[in-house]
Amino acid sequence: MKDFAGRTAFVTGGAHGVGSGLVRALLAEGCNVAIADIRAGSIQQALKELNSERAMGVQVDVSSREAMARAADEVEAKFGPVSLLFNNAGINLFQTIEESSYDDWDWVMGVNLHGPINGVMTFVPRMVAAGKGGYVVNTASMAALLAAGKPGIYNTTKFALRGMSESLRASLAPHGIGVSVLCPGLVKSYIYASDEIRPDRLKAGAKPVDTVNVKRLAEIHEFGMEPDVIAQRVLEAMRENRFHIFTHPEFRDELRELFDEILQDFRDYPPDAGFEQRTGFEKIRRDGYKQQRKGLRST
Numbered sequence: 001m002k003d004f005a006g007r008t009a010f011v012t013g014g015a016h017g018v019g020s021g022l023v024r025a026l027l028a029e030g031c032n033v034a035i036a037d038i039r040a041g042s043i044q045q046a047l048k049e050l051n052s053e054r055a056m057g058v059q060v061d062v063s064s065r066e067a068m069a070r071a072a073d074e075v076e077a078k079f080g081p082v083s084l085l086f087n088n089a090g091i092n093l094f095q096t097i098e099e100s101s102y103d104d105w106d107w108v109m110g111v112n113l114h115g116p117i118n119g120v121m122t123f124v125p126r127m128v129a130a131g132k133g134g135y136v137v138n139t140a141s142m143a144a145l146l147a148a149g150k151p152g153i154y155n156t157t158k159f160a161l162r163g164m165s166e167s168l169r170a171s172l173a174p175h176g177i178g179v180s181v182l183c184p185g186l187v188k189s190y191i192y193a194s195d196e197i198r199p200d201r202l203k204a205g206a207k208p209v210d211t212v213n214v215k216r217l218a219e220i221h222e223f224g225m226e227p228d229v230i231a232q233r234v235l236e237a238m239r240e241n242r243f244h245i246f247t248h249p250e251f252r253d254e255l256r257e258l259f260d261e262i263l264q265d266f267r268d269y270p271p272d273a274g275f276e277q278r279t280g281f282e283k284i285r286r287d288g289y290k291q292q293r294k295g296l297r298s299t
């Protein structure tokens with residue numbers, strides 16, 4: 001993506017944190033920008049601070065297909081076709097899977113995974129039909145690669161979003177639409193306050209909010225990377241059409257360790273009956289994937 005100016009961008013979760021940095025950076029590049037967020041008051045506050053005719057707000061719950069379609073129509077009626085999509089809205093629930101309820105699953109999966117799915121299903125067909133290329137950035141996390149017991153559902157959504165992004169990158173390349181997955185570490189953001197926006201219909205299965213932990217998380221997020229720094233790194237990656245956006249270089253060694261540990265789980269089993277035919281087939285697939293990745297890097 002080289003030509004940002006004049007394009008319309010749709011940034012979910014644009015009123016706080018990472019999204020607010022993206023909004024500022026895109027406006028500075030000359031884009032029209034829609035701040036798509038569930039917090040109406042925060043949208044108003046952001047618009048006031050930005051004071052730009054090229055910014056608009058749209059209140060939307062990304063987990064709703066209908067609401068996303070309505071938001072898309074509203075934004076396109078004002079700013080024209082969206083060709084830059086940032087599926088960024090996200091929430092966190094710092095607990096293990098076995099202590100979670102179905103309501104917990106529905107909430108976190110709804111926002112963190114179905115949100116980006118709804119973004120893609122709403123906008124990508126429109127982007128393809130418009131034929132002007134474009135870009136999709138999905139905000140995952142380092143938690144799309146590194147998992148521990150907590151937060152289990154969050155890890156599940158972010159791993160899935162990474163897979164979706166990688167597949168989409170391959171299928172959208174012929175349409176001139178780039179796809180990247182953003183994997184930040186700690187961000188100076190408001191995500192610790194996610195419980196505030198949990199929908200009433202999914203509260204029955206919620207554990208009581210652990211206010212001590214929320215306070216601790218708020219303190220930790222103060223050390224997070226500034227959203228404006230993250231946004232600059234995102235734009236740089238889009239210009240290079242780079243798939244992984246690793247904003248936090250301090251994670252490089254940990255990933256190397258993890259990849260080594262994964263490889264250590266292989267065993268040298270003797271060939272089974274179908275081994276020869278299977279590896280022949282896998283070689284064709286592997287060469288195909290390699291060619292595809294090479295092509296995607298050079299586009």
Ligand SMILES: NC(=O)c1ccc[n+]([C@@H]2O[C@H](COP(=O)([O-])OP(=O)(O)OC[C@H]3O[C@@H](n4cnc5c(N)ncnc54)[C@H](O)[C@@H]3O)[C@@H](O)[C@H]2O)c1
Pocket residue numbers: 012013014015016017018019036037038039042060061062063088089090091111139140141142183184185186187188189190191192197221224
């Ligand atoms: N904070 C971190 O340390 C961190 C680290 C890695 C990845 N991330 C990811 O970054 C993304 C942005 O989060 P953040 O840290 O900036 O948090 P944040 O809470 O500061 O901002 C998220 C925004 O999303 C909005 N939002 C939440 N649910 C929504 C919904 N259903 N529909 C529409 N908008 C909704 C919120 O109102 C908020 O404005 C998330 O996907 C998060 O998982 C955050």
